[in-house]
Amino acid sequence: HWIFEGTNLVEGDLIGSDGLNKGGASGWETDKITNHSPKNIVHLAKGTNPNGGGADMIYYENEFGGQVFSVGSITYTGSLSVDENISQITRNVFDRFLNE
Secondary structure (H helix, E strand, O other), rough: HHOOOOOOOOOOOOOOOOOOOOOOOOOOOOOOOOOOOOOOOOOEOOOOOHHHHHOEEEEEEEEOEEEEEEEOOOHHHHHHOOHHHHHHHHHHHHHHHHHH
């Protein structure tokens, strides 16, 4: 996915494990895709929280061209300064959203 460009990440890689907040990029969050989520969501990553918890990182584009990138966690920003992949993912999103 274009969101991962410049990261060398492959499916199944662990991302966001380091951060300034307890729990890394996913923290203690459990925000995730449900049956009420739009059907064309792209599931990019999932937090590794215990008991099936963990924030879902998603990308969604609606029928009008609107785009949504959600990390599902308030602790994501605590990983920006210590995790190169999280920083690159965020840079990719800003570059795309600001240039379209």
